[in-house]
Every structure is written in C-alpha cells, then in structure tokens.
Amino acid sequence: MITVITLPAEIRFVRLASLAALQVAEIFIDSLNPSQSDPGFCDAFELSVSEAFTNSVRYAEHPEQDKTITISFSSENNKLTVSVSDTNSPFNPDTPSPDLSSYPENGYGLFLIRQLMDSLSYKREEGTNRISMTKQAYCSQNYNP
C-alpha cells in the first residue's frame, strides 16, 4: 500500500493532512483485522502528522514560492510508515526534549512524535527533508508481546 498526498505548505491544510493520516491508519488496521479496532494506533498517526505538517509550514522560509508538503504512506506486514517531506532548509531532528517540568507553551512536536511512534528517522536528500514515522499494529493474530 502506497498513498501519496501533496498539499500547499499552508497551515490551513494541517487538518486535511492529519485527517488523511487518521483515515489511512484506520483502513490499514481494518485490513489487518476487520473485527478489531485500535484507536490508539490511529490517533498516533493523526497527531504525529499534525505535528510534522505544522513544523514543515512553520519553517517554510519563503511561503510565497508556492511550496508544497508531501505526505506518503507505506506498509510492511503490520507496520505502517508515514513520511512528511518538504524543501525547507535542513534541520537537526535530534533536538533535546522540552523541559516538561516548566510546562512550556511550545516545542512539543518532535517529542510527541517520539512518544507516540515506534521510530522516527530523518533524511536529507536532493534538497528535501523527509521525516519518516513508523508504528507497528498489535492485532490479535499477530500480537507478540
């Protein structure tokens, strides 16, 4: 399964991006085991894509250049991966976690993604940043604690 969505790098499209992620995750879970839902799995994709898309828009230096953000999904066995790509300047994804004890107003994006997903990777290729986020679904037929 490969699904690709390209949206303008504008914040008004963030909900479209997160809802697309939610729907793809729901369809993926249903394809694994139609009798079992996993709202935590689907919610993780919805929130992670909202955070990644928001970061991409926030760091788009020249929004007047009709920039776009591409969201692609792929699956392997019971793992679903979503990648969010943009053409912003390269960045260091290994930012320290926010100081949770001081309850900051921002800086939670990558922290939340790391908490919700099994893995997060970053690649810079041919002028494109790509953040890939993977999570494994635990359904009764393949649950292996």
Place this chain on the structure above:
Amino acid sequence: MIISENTFNNITVIALQGTLDARNAPQLKQFNSAGAAANSIVINLSEVDFLDSSGLGAIVSITRLKRSQGGDVILACMNDKVRNVFEITHVYKLFDIYDDVEAATLNAEKKQTSL
C-alpha cells in the same frame, strides 16, 4: 471554535468545539473573556475532538495570563484523545481537571472565594 461564553458568579464558562491545532490556536490565545480579568475560566472541552501541541500551547498561554491577573483556568470534559496529549506532555499537572462542567464551576467558585 469558541461556541459559547457564559459568566455567572464571576466564573466564565467557555465551550470550545472541533479541532484545536495550529489553524486556530492563535485565535484561542487571543481570547478575551467578556468577564473581568480576575474572573476564573472553566473551559468545556466536551465538543473538542482533536488537539495537538499548538492547541495545548494556546491553553497554557491563556492560563498563564489568567493566573497573572489573579484568576485561574479549570478544564472540564476532555475526551481520551485530548487527555492523552495533556498526559504525555505532563501539562495535566498545571490544571484541575473535571469530568463535568458543574463540578469544575463549583471548584472555580470555591477557589475564587478563598482568594
């Protein structure tokens, strides 16, 4: 996003609806209650179906402002999806959180009279 605002006994109850993300977080941050600055606010989240870190940051922002003015912000009726964001970020520790608006309002009134 703010669908109603009611003030009674110096407590303002605002009800939010829909999604709290980067699209509407700035609007929430700039929310000016019709009540006095020192009035406490109860935010009814029962109709909020999704919140990300931008929405969370907006709630933290108006809470800091309210507390600096002598009031407080109390949260009510968050669903599991919204509660999860508050828990992962530990931001839930900043708030009194209630499952119903009536209990949240009573708590706000008690706090306000004890000040």
